Amino acid sequence: xxxxxxxxxxxxxxxxxxxxxxxxxxxxxxxxxxxxxxxxxxxxxxxxxxxxxxxxxxxxxxxxxxxxxxxxxxxxxxxxxxxxxxxxxxxxxxxxxxxxxxxxxxxxxxxxxx
Amino acid sequence: xxxxxxxxxxxxxxxxxxxxxxxxxxxxxxxxxxxxxxxxxxxxxxxxxxxxxxxxxxxxxxxxxxxxxxxxxxxxxxxxxxxxxxxxxxxxxxxxxxxxxxxxxxxxxxxxxxxxxxxxxxxxxxxxxxxxxxxxxxxxxxxxxxxxxxxxxxxxxxxxxxxxxxxxxxxxxxxxxxxxxxxxxxxxxxxxxxxxxxxxxxxxxxxxxxxxxxxxxxxxxxxxxxxxxxxxxxxxxxxxxxxxxxxxxxxxxxxxxxxxxxxxxxxxxxxxxxxxxxxxxxxxxxxxxxxxxxxxxxxxxxxxxxxxxxxxxxxxxxxxxxxxxxxxxxxxxxxxxxxxxxxxxxxxxxxxxxxxxxxxxxxxxxxxxxxxxxxxxxxxxxxxxxxxxxxxxxxxxxxxxxxxxxxxxxxxxxxxxxxxxxxxxxxxxxxxxxxxxxxxxxxxxxxxxxxxxxxxxxxxxxxxxxxxxxxxxxxxxxxxxxxxxxxxxxxxxxxxxx
Numbered sequence: 001x002x003x004x005x006x007x008x009x010x011x012x013x014x015x016x017x018x019x020x021x022x023x024x025x026x027x028x029x030x031x032x033x034x035x036x037x038x039x040x041x042x043x044x045x046x047x048x049x050x051x052x053x054x055x056x057x058x059x060x061x062x063x064x065x066x067x068x069x070x071x072x073x074x075x076x077x078x079x080x081x082x083x084x085x086x087x088x089x090x091x092x093x094x095x096x097x098x099x100x101x102x103x104x105x106x107x108x109x110x111x112x113x114x
Numbered sequence: 115x116x117x118x119x120x121x122x123x124x125x126x127x128x129x130x131x132x133x134x135x136x137x138x139x140x141x142x143x144x145x146x147x148x149x150x151x152x153x154x155x156x157x158x159x160x161x162x163x164x165x166x167x168x169x170x171x172x173x174x175x176x177x178x179x180x181x182x183x184x185x186x187x188x189x190x191x192x193x194x195x196x197x198x199x200x201x202x203x204x205x206x207x208x209x210x211x212x213x214x215x216x217x218x219x220x221x222x223x224x225x226x227x228x229x230x231x232x233x234x235x236x237x238x239x240x241x242x243x244x245x246x247x248x249x250x251x252x253x254x255x256x257x258x259x260x261x262x263x264x265x266x267x268x269x270x271x272x273x274x275x276x277x278x279x280x281x282x283x284x285x286x287x288x289x290x291x292x293x294x295x296x297x298x299x300x301x302x303x304x305x306x307x308x309x310x311x312x313x314x315x316x317x318x319x320x321x322x323x324x325x326x327x328x329x330x331x332x333x334x335x336x337x338x339x340x341x342x343x344x345x346x347x348x349x350x351x352x353x354x355x356x357x358x359x360x361x362x363x364x365x366x367x368x369x370x371x372x373x374x375x376x377x378x379x380x381x382x383x384x385x386x387x388x389x390x391x392x393x394x395x396x397x398x399x400x401x402x403x404x405x406x407x408x409x410x411x412x413x414x415x416x417x418x419x420x421x422x423x424x425x426x427x428x429x430x431x432x433x434x435x436x437x438x439x440x441x442x443x444x445x446x447x448x449x450x451x452x453x454x455x456x457x458x459x460x461x462x463x464x465x466x467x468x469x470x471x472x473x474x475x476x477x478x479x480x481x482x483x484x485x486x487x488x489x490x491x492x493x494x495x496x497x498x499x500x501x502x503x504x505x506x507x508x509x510x511x512x513x514x515x516x517x518x519x520x521x522x523x524x525x526x527x528x529x530x531x532x533x534x535x536x537x538x539x540x541x542x543x544x545x546x547x548x549x550x551x552x553x554x555x556x557x558x559x560x561x562x563x564x565x566x567x568x569x570x571x572x573x574x575x576x577x578x579x580x581x582x583x584x585x586x587x588x589x590x591x592x593x594x595x596x597x598x599x600x601x602x603x604x605x606x607x608x609x610x611x612x
Contacts, residue, residue, distance in 0.1 A: 039289055042318065043216050043224055047325060054212035054386055057429070059202070089197035089226045 033106025036099055040091060049110040059087045070111050077104045190571065190611050191249035191285045192217070197226040200570040200611075201522040205469075205479050207573065207611075208343065208352045209517070212435070215341040219327055219383055221316030222285060222292030242288075249285025249293075253278075257607040259355040263600030265547055272357045274301040277607070280309060291315050302356060308373060308400055310338050310347065324385035331379050331393065335372040336421045336443050339381060339391060344465040344483035345423075345441060347372070350515040350529050351561055353575060358603035359547050362585050363533055363555035365489040365509050367421075367443045367461040371413065374399060377421065389439070391423040397447075408452040416456055419445035425465075433471040440464055448495055455495040463487040476521060484514035493541075502541050509535035509555060525565045532558040542585065544593030547601075551593035554586025559598075573609035578602070 030038075038047070044056040049064030051057070062069055069077075081100050084090035091100070193200060196217070200207065203214030210218065217224055227245055234241030257277040264270035276299070283295040296309035316329035337345040346368045364370055379393025397406060397415045408414040425439025442462040448454055465485040472478050489509040497505040515529030539553030559581040566574045584598035585591050591598055 038318070040224070040226075043220055044213075047320070053216070053325075054427075054429075055216040058212040084197070087198075087202070091226050093228045094226050 031102070031106065032099075033102035033104075033109070036095070036103050037106050040095070041103070044088070048113075049107065061088070064107050065111050065113070069107070074104050074108075077107060190251035191282065192222065192251075194247070195225045195227050195245065195249060195285045204522075205481060205519050206517075206522055206525045206565060206567060208348055209481060209519075210341065210343065210348075218294075218341055219316065219329075219381075220318070221290060221314045221329055222294060223289060223316065225286050243286075244288070245286060249283060251282040251284055252610075252612055253280040253282065254610045255279070255353065255607055257355065257605060259357045260604045261358050261600065262602040263596065265359065266594075274357070277301055277356060281306075290317055300356065308334065310335055310373070312338050314339070321384055326382065326384050328382040329380065331381060331391075332377070333379075333393065334374075334376055334398070335369075336367050336375070336377070336393065336395065337423075337441065338372075339379070339393065340423060340441070341389065342425070342437055342439075342465070342467045342483075343481075344437075344467045344485050345463075346485075349485065349513070350483060350517070350527060351563060351577060353573075353607055353609060354577065354579075355603055355605040358579065358605065359584075359601045361533060361555075361557035362542055362548055362550065363509060363535060363557065365461050365487045365511055366413075366445060366459045367441070367463065367489075368487060368511060371395065371419075371443075371445075374411075374413065375415065375419070377419075379421070381423075387426055387428060389423070389425040389427065391421075393421045395419040395421060395443075395445075406452060408448060408450055410450065412449055413445070413447045414449065414452050416446040416448060416452075419443055433473065435469040436466070437468075438464075438466040449499075455498050457495045458492040459489060460491075461487055461489045478521065479519040480516065481519070482514070482516045485512075487511045489535075496541070500540070503538045503553075507536040507538060507541070509533065515561070522570065523567055525563075527561075527563040527565075529561040529563070530559075531561070537586070546592055546594040547596060548585075549592045549594075550585035550587070551591060552586045556583055556586050557581065558583045571611040573607070575605075575607040575609060577605040577607070579605070 037045075041049075042053075044053060044059055044061040045051050045064055046053045046056060051061035051063050053061070055061070072080075078100050080088070081095070081103060082090060082092035095103070190200075192203065196202070201211075203211055203217055205211055225245065227247070230242060230244045230246060232239075232242040255277045256275050257273070259272045259274075260270055278298050278300045280296050280298040283293055286292045291314070293311070293313045295311045295313065297306050298309040299306045310333075312331055312333040314329050314331045316327065318325065318327040320326055331339045333339050335347050338347040340347065343349055374397065375395040376398040377393040377395035379391060381389070381391035383389045395415060396418060397411065397413060399406060399411045402409075402411065406414065421441070421443045423439065423441040425437055425441075427435070427437040429435050440463060442460070444458075444460045446456040446458050448456050463485055466483070468480075468482040470480045472480065487510065491507045491509070493502050493505050493507060496502045511531070511533045513529065513531045515527055517525050517527040519525045533555060535555040537552065537554045539550075542550040542553045542555055544551050559579060561577060561579045563575065563577045565576075568574065580602045581598040582588060583591075584601055588598045590596065
């Protein structure tokens with residue numbers, strides 16, 4: 001029974017963590033571009049687009065708010081997302097033109113925040 | 115006399131993988147069959163170098179058939195899903211890169227492949243994010259094993275074609291749920307059975323202004339959910355012989371419960387540094403009548419068996435990475451029954467992983483892993499049954515390995531292991547090959563491994579395991595005249611993924 005009690009205690013702790021995370025997330029309305037960014041880009045580029053994540057550091061992901069990226073045209077960013085570049089895979093098969101347009105718009109928002 | 119299940123000999127199948135791709139033809143299959151037959155004719159007691167030469171001939175056949183120069187047209191499911199090569203996730207299989215760890219942490223869900231989607235709405239309609247093709251992969255291993263001395267009544271130079279063949283359902287099921295699920299055919303069992311499985315939900319948010327990735331895992335092996343290669347489920351050696359003798363004693367968390375339990379738990383990574391996980395396990399005996407009667411099962415968990423994991427990871431500099439942590443499990447078990455006196459186990463372990471990328475040497479990578487497991491057990495049930503001399507026991511396992519990766523094409527690994535514990539001649543009784551003359555669980559030795567990936571989904575592996583002590587002794591350790599060095603094993607493996 002001791003292990004059952006210990007198990008229950010850990011279980012409650014885990015549930016509390018998930019409940020807290022869910023509550024914190026509730027009510028947050030996201031733009032389509034932000035949702036797409038979180039689903040597809042955040043692993044490497046991070047939520048702020050800086051690329052300072054373990055994966056981004058390992059793969060040399062660009063800082064999306066950097067001047068190097070900022071000076072690229074929407075068409076160039078669309079092409080990069082669609083076809084991929086260096087170690088970044090192509091998303092042209094998964095994302096629609098509208099999705100990629102929304103993503104580019106969100107990347108522009110990231111640039112403005114920095 | 116029955117041995118306590120804790121000390122029963124176990125052959126561990128520590129192999130699973132995530133990605134690979136190869137083309138195969140019927141003609142080359144027949145070539146392999148011929149070579150296999152030739153090896154099967156190897157006489158009892160042949161020396162290791164002759165077996166090595168035979169194995170080299172086996173390897174030469176697919177090369178001659180042009181397998182390794184063939185263009186890679188089929189890719190395994192994670193590669194198919196992400197559009198990335200195997201080497202993005204693996205330093206060399208099965209070792210995970212930082213990206214590989216992140217991919218797993220996030221539920222195996224990163225995808226760039228064609229999908230059927232429906233955004234739905236939050237009030238009345240559910241959405242959909244479904245891959246257009248099933249995330250399936252196949253793995254085949256062909257192996258040869260030659261031990262220092264043949265096991266009594268058996269032929270040395272043992273060939274298994276295949277040693278095992280696996281099917282994987284590995285990839286994103288939805289945008290937040292993914293799997294690593296494996297079913298494996300083994301030559302010894304001659305049937306498919308459920309193997310390592312980790313089905314997980316993952317999401318991410320912010321906590322205290324820092325990235326917070328969290329998830330739920332449903333799995334069948336303590337530590338299979340882990341992200342590092344220093345814990346038992348994914349630790350070195352990543353592939354090994356299933357016909358060479360292995361030491362009789364292993365702690366509960368060191369693979370003993372693998373595929374014999376089912377657990378659900380949660381995990382979280384905060385700020386890309388702090389990882390925490392907890393899972394509750396119950397026994398689930400594959401192939402046994404349901405509900406569980408406990409009959410014939412070495413471990414029948416009473417209540418729940420909690421598993422815990424805490425780890426910290428840190429980039430020390432641009433090319434230096436360190437992870438250290440702790441993990442463990444506690445279980446109460448009734449061997450062979452589901453009621454009555456229990457055996458209690460508490461395992462607590464430390465682990466570390468170090469990675470160094472060496473830019474001046476073509477970005478070759480050095481990885482070092484280590485773990486120390488301490489087990490306290492109170493075997494009231496086993497003691498009451500007269501199968502232990504006393505109820506309280508301890509078992510300690512220390513293991514470390516260092517691997518040097520020449521790009522992603524070659525790797526050389528050297529590992530060391532040492533297990534010590536309480537001497538109990540009833541728990542570990544004399545028995546040919548698998549037993550001990552003195553009841554001492556002390557085993558120690560080393561493993562040297564060389565792997566070559568001519569392409570990323572084909573591994574040619576050569577491995578040598580040497581024992582300085584086996585089940586408590588180096589000379590006549592089993593009471594039947596067998597020496598520890600008799601279990602030294604040369605192992606060669608061809609490993610295909612597609």
